Amino acid sequence: MKQTMKALLVACGALASALGVGAGTTPAQAQGKTITLCWAAWDPANALVELSKDFTAKTGIGMKFEFVPWTNYADRFLNELNSHGSLCDLIIGDSQWIGGAAENGQYVKLNDFFKKEGISMDDYMPATVVGYSEWPKNSPNYWALPAMGDAVGWTYRKDWFARPDVQKDFKAKYGRDLAVPKTLDELRDIAKFFQGREIDGKKVYGASIYTERGSEGITMGVSNYLYDYGFKYQDPNKPYAMDGFVNSPGAVKGLEAYKELYKCCTPPGASNSYMSEGLDAFKSGQVALQMNFFAFFPGLYKDPNVGGDKIGFFVNPAATTQATQLGGQGISVVSYSKNQGEALQYIKWFSGGDVQKKWWALGGYSCAKSVLNDPSFPNSAPFAKEFLQSMGMVVDFWAEPSYAQLLQAEQNRVHDYVVADKGTAQEALDGLVKDWKAIFKEEGKKF
Amino acid sequence: MNDLSALSRIMSEAVPIQPGVTRRIRGLSDKALAWLFITPTIVLLLAINIFPLVWTIYLSFTNYRANRANAPTIWLGTDWYQSILTNPDIWAAMQVTAHFVIWTVLIETVLGFCLAFLIDKKFRGHGMWTTIILLPMMLSPAVVGNFWTFLYQPQIGLFNYVVAFFTGRSASSFQMLGDVTLSPWAIVIVDAWMWTPYVMLICLAGLRSIPDYIYEAAEVDRASKWRQFWSITLPMALPFIMLAVLFRGIENFKMFDMVNLLTGGGPGSTTEVASITLKRAAFESWRTGYSSAFAVILFVTVFGLANIYVKALNRVKSR
Numbered sequence A: 001m002k003q004t005m006k007a008l009l010v011a012c013g014a015l016a017s018a019l020g021v022g023a024g025t026t027p028a029q030a031q032g033k034t035i036t037l038c039w040a041a042w043d044p045a046n047a048l049v050e051l052s053k054d055f056t057a058k059t060g061i062g063m064k065f066e067f068v069p070w071t072n073y074a075d076r077f078l079n080e081l082n083s084h085g086s087l088c089d090l091i092i093g094d095s096q097w098i099g100g101a102a103e104n105g106q107y108v109k110l111n112d113f114f115k116k117e118g119i120s121m122d123d124y125m126p127a128t129v130v131g132y133s134e135w136p137k138n139s140p141n142y143w144a145l146p147a148m149g150d151a152v153g154w155t156y157r158k159d160w161f162a163r164p165d166v167q168k169d170f171k172a173k174y175g176r177d178l179a180v181p182k183t184l185d186e187l188r189d190i191a192k193f194f195q196g197r198e199i200d201g202k203k204v205y206g207a208s209i210y211t212e213r214g215s216e217g218i219t220m221g222v223s224n225y226l227y228d229y230g231f232k233y234q235d236p237n238k239p240y241a242m243d244g245f246v247n248s249p250g251a252v253k254g255l256e257a258y259k260e261l262y263k264c265c266t267p268p269g270a271s272n273s274y275m276s277e278g279l280d281a282f283k284s285g286q287v288a289l290q291m292n293f294f295a296f297f298p299g300l301y302k303d304p305n306v307g308g309d310k311i312g313f314f315v316n317p318a319a320t321t322q323a324t325q326l327g328g329q330g331i332s333v334v335s336y337s338k339n340q341g342e343a344l345q346y347i348k349w350f351s352g353g354d355v356q357k358k359w360w361a362l363g364g365y366s367c368a369k370s371v372l373n374d375p376s377f378p379n380s381a382p383f384a385k386e387f388l389q390s391m392g393m394v395v396d397f398w399a400e401p402s403y404a405q406l407l408q409a410e411q412n413r414v415h416d417y418v419v420a421d422k423g424t425a426q427e428a429l430d431g432l433v434k435d436w437k438a439i440f441k442e443e444g445k446k447f
Numbered sequence B: 001m002n003d004l005s006a007l008s009r010i011m012s013e014a015v016p017i018q019p020g021v022t023r024r025i026r027g028l029s030d031k032a033l034a035w036l037f038i039t040p041t042i043v044l045l046l047a048i049n050i051f052p053l054v055w056t057i058y059l060s061f062t063n064y065r066a067n068r069a070n071a072p073t074i075w076l077g078t079d080w081y082q083s084i085l086t087n088p089d090i091w092a093a094m095q096v097t098a099h100f101v102i103w104t105v106l107i108e109t110v111l112g113f114c115l116a117f118l119i120d121k122k123f124r125g126h127g128m129w130t131t132i133i134l135l136p137m138m139l140s141p142a143v144v145g146n147f148w149t150f151l152y153q154p155q156i157g158l159f160n161y162v163v164a165f166f167t168g169r170s171a172s173s174f175q176m177l178g179d180v181t182l183s184p185w186a187i188v189i190v191d192a193w194m195w196t197p198y199v200m201l202i203c204l205a206g207l208r209s210i211p212d213y214i215y216e217a218a219e220v221d222r223a224s225k226w227r228q229f230w231s232i233t234l235p236m237a238l239p240f241i242m243l244a245v246l247f248r249g250i251e252n253f254k255m256f257d258m259v260n261l262l263t264g265g266g267p268g269s270t271t272e273v274a275s276i277t278l279k280r281a282a283f284e285s286w287r288t289g290y291s292s293a294f295a296v297i298l299f300v301t302v303f304g305l306a307n308i309y310v311k312a313l314n315r316v317k318s319r
Helices: A002-018 A027-031 A043-059 A070-082 A095-103 A111-117 A126-132 A164-174 A184-194 A217-228 A249-265 A275-283 A294-302 A340-350 A353-362 A384-391 A403-418 A425-442 B003-013 B030-059 B079-085 B088-119 B126-138 B141-151 B158-167 B183-208 B212-220 B225-253 B257-262 B274-283 B288-318
Strands: A034-040 A062-068 A090-094 A145-148 A152-157 A205-208 A287-293 A311-314 A329-333
Touching: A034 A043, A034 A070, A034 A340, A043 A062, A043 A294, A043 A340, A043 A353, A062 A070, A070 A090, A070 A095, A090 A095, A090 A340, A095 A126, A095 A329, A095 A403, A111 A340, A126 A145, A126 A329, A145 A340, A152 A217, A152 A294, A152 A384, A164 A184, A184 A205, A184 A249, A184 A287, A205 A249, A205 A275, A217 A249, A217 A403, A249 A403, A249 A425, A275 A287, A275 A294, A287 A294, A294 A311, A294 A384, A329 A340, A340 A353, A403 A425, B030 B288, B079 B288, B088 B126, B088 B183, B088 B225, B088 B274, B126 B183, B141 B158, B141 B183, B141 B257, B183 B225, B183 B257, B212 B225, B225 B288, B257 B274, B274 B288
Parallel strands: A034 A062, A034 A090, A205 A287
Antiparallel strands: A090 A329, A145 A329, A152 A287, A152 A311
């Protein structure tokens, strides 16, 4: 009996050491503190998990992660914040949430903390500070540290563009060389050229663009066209005055151009596409061009089928002007968290120059000037130069507390026009102005 | 001593119970005891049914937003009700809902009854066929929504290939979920596929409840099969059919999960049924007061229609 017990103890000991229990205890477990970071489930989140191991090693604070797919990301975490939940100690929340989260007391204001720790917003790219940290916009009230810079860009099949037969056909048809498009008209021509074409015996299509209706997809896509044609959210001199800016003749043209691209040059069944559908279409060799966020580009570049030499990247082309939709997020401390001290420690650690450098190296997009303004940065990745260029021309959606309503109105109006063929572009944008005015009126805004 | 004599002895020796003692158990009256038993149920009912309903009705008259719990709540009277009832988008959503409910209930009732009629004939292997027919109903709506999304995919979807095979059209030339004309029918097809077995089950119960002697009497009277169907089968199964219509009608009026997964209400607002509009107002825009008013309107509509229908059902049953 004694021998049996001894054998059992030995076996348990062996199992425990195999599982790393006891002997492998990390400082975090020793200290017994663990904080939870909430974000979307995508490639950069994996990079952050890797990066955060250094934080645990340095501070002894354990990290837990709550990652939710993009389609449920806003629903899940806004519900969490609105119900005063303490699941997340840190949250990498979308840029548009900042107004609501600040006004509803869901994020901790970081001004005093930044001052105490010597963290300066001057060390970050201005567009990211305005987009991810400030509320009200353009005022020195900070609710987040810029964490993940992002913008909409484009990928193309470099290998298809380089084919002599394709080059020859394109030149015969359009009288110019097939090259990276500089304008949205050129982009449309290229997409048209590839639509329905056979490449290696397979039918391919022009472009994958955002058309999703349920969350924010089509708005994030169409904005790239609207901005390029002169769309503005409001009169720069008179806040919330939208007539003639949202529905300007230029904006109407932009919306029509987006619809034209959707109708002529997208794969069948692309009436509800967003990030993952775009990735699927590109990775499966279905499309020549793909609109997507830069965050996905490191993963695409590594893809064995369409990455490496086969893929190229370019910024959103110009029309009458050139701009692109801002993506990305800042990292905030949730005010309902019971571990605010540790969460702030994480933010302090994350703001460090070396950490930011490693963040970029692992596949995250740093917003720190020390990384982006480094002379070696443009050559540090095949899409780095384009990212830098894009971050210099980003525009973001409303970040008002009522952003969700504003977004829903645009989703409905634009999807109705672009996908469901309802009404004209002018009617869609006039309707949007009407909806937005009603929302702001309900909010008590004067315009 | 046998058992019977022992029993009679015990009974004769038993002390007669005084009146009033039966009404008391450890000091509790019958009434108190009854309350004791039903109180947990009533408390539960009040907490999870009545209170939310009353609270929703109250919120529907205010500007309350669940994401701004600290903001002052202002009494708006019937503003939301007026705003909803005069909103063309809401009426459009109600029309989409009506289209969905009418066509699904019609198709499911006709097909469900026909299937029940066939299954009732007890042919060889009918048990296996019954199980196969019931399978869609046993699946989760989330699973059904997802796999029909694949079936409807224009490039790889089986549905498009089957249609292409029979019509000669190219499989990728039409989009069931992305086309304004086809998408309302796409969701009707999926709902009918999933819930026709349910209607079949109820109809089958109705058919099995008809006594054989009625048919035997009809045979003696030389009534044709057609006459038997119209004079015996259909009238006697009618209360069951009406019950199935009621259940499916109420269920589809509230339909959310499957439509949300298949189309999310799109393309445009083509398939945006009332429950999707409600969910978006309540949990995406966080217009709690507004969405409470909308929920009350939907509740009153379903409740009113169901009541009228139940009265008609009772009239049919009493015939």
